Amino acid sequence: MENINILLETASSYCQKGDFKQGIHLYSQYITKNNQNPVAFYQRGKAYFKIKDYQAAQSDLSKAIKLKPDSAELYAERGLIYYMAKKQDAAMSDFNIAVEMEPENPFRYASRAFIKDHLNDLQGAKNDYQKALELDPEDAISHNNLGLVLGKMGNHKIAEKHYKDAEKLDPKNFGMKKSSDEKADVTPQPKPEPAPLPTIKSNQKEQAKSNFGNTVKALLTSSEERKEFWDFVKGKVFGS
Structure with a gap:
């Protein structure tokens, strides 16, 4: 488990440097070993989004939602991808769901x-x-x-x-x-800051399971993640 987690971290590192294709390649390797991690689909979906492969991005966000259906953030971000793909009705449907989930x-x-x-x-x-x-x-x-x-x-x-x-x-x-x-x-920003991501120890299975859930929640509600995603959308879609 530790080795494939390193694979996930390396994929994220490549994406942060702007090498989205290599990041996608590594995320795909990770997913072949563990296809039950919504974070992997979410992050790969964002990478596809950055290279304007909206169909693949939608598919990955949908898979992430299937694994974590209680995440309003996933619906909202898929809504942004739908909007970029000019699927306005689908976009508003996802934003409506996000509002209903967190009124x-x-x-x-x-x-x-x-x-x-x-x-x-x-x-x-x-x-x-x-x-x-x-x-x-x-x-x-x-x-x-x-x-x-x-x-x-x-x-x-x-x-x-x-x-x-x-x-x-x-x-x-x-x-x-x-x-x-x-x-x-100005692109909306969430408040307040989330707690730091917890550390997962491979020799503590039950604690790891709990921590992993918290990790997913923290990542998907991170203000830094949201700001980066929204700023990219505004810059590329709205021409700001």
């Missing part, structure tokens, strides 16, 4: 709002950003993005209030944006 998580509404905005569903985006702010009134990103949506809808006075709220909450990122022309939507 008290403001990040779920902000994520769906971000996509709705880019689908020109301004009313839907407005509603979701408002819900996100109801759950987390101190989310500067949602204030900023709601302001942009309201501006597009012609509600400039209320939009300015949200811009000012964003500036007060996060002056470093939003304090210098004085004009509407300089403003841009």
Whole structure:
């Protein structure tokens, strides 16, 4: 087990360096030895996503979901892949599932709002950003993005209030944006930071099983993972 875990770590290392094809090759080797690890499918799916093989990415995320059906994060990230593949209905279906699974998580509404905005569903985006702010009134990103949506809808006075709220909450990122022309939507970010990934010891099978579950959960809810994935989407799909 330790040897194949090293294989998984090496695959991840290649992907972090931008060598996605080699990473995919190593993930595939790992999966032939252990096809019950949702993290392996999730990570390989992300690598396929990076090289724009959306069909393979969708397949891997679907396999990860089958192994871990209680993960809202997997549904949300598959939704992003569907969106990139121009499967808008499938994308929104997955985002809806993620919201239903975590109705008290403001990040779920902000994520769906971000996509709705880019689908020109301004009313839907407005509603979701408002819900996100109801759950987390101190989310500067949602204030900023709601302001942009309201501006597009012609509600400039209320939009300015949200811009000012964003500036007060996060002056470093939003304090210098004085004009509407300089403003841009920002990819949603989750809060708070997850706990560090646990160490798995091969000679403690029961503890390893428990730790592995925690590892999967931590990886799939890692703010660093989410930020990297969302930033890539915004850069490649939305041209920012």
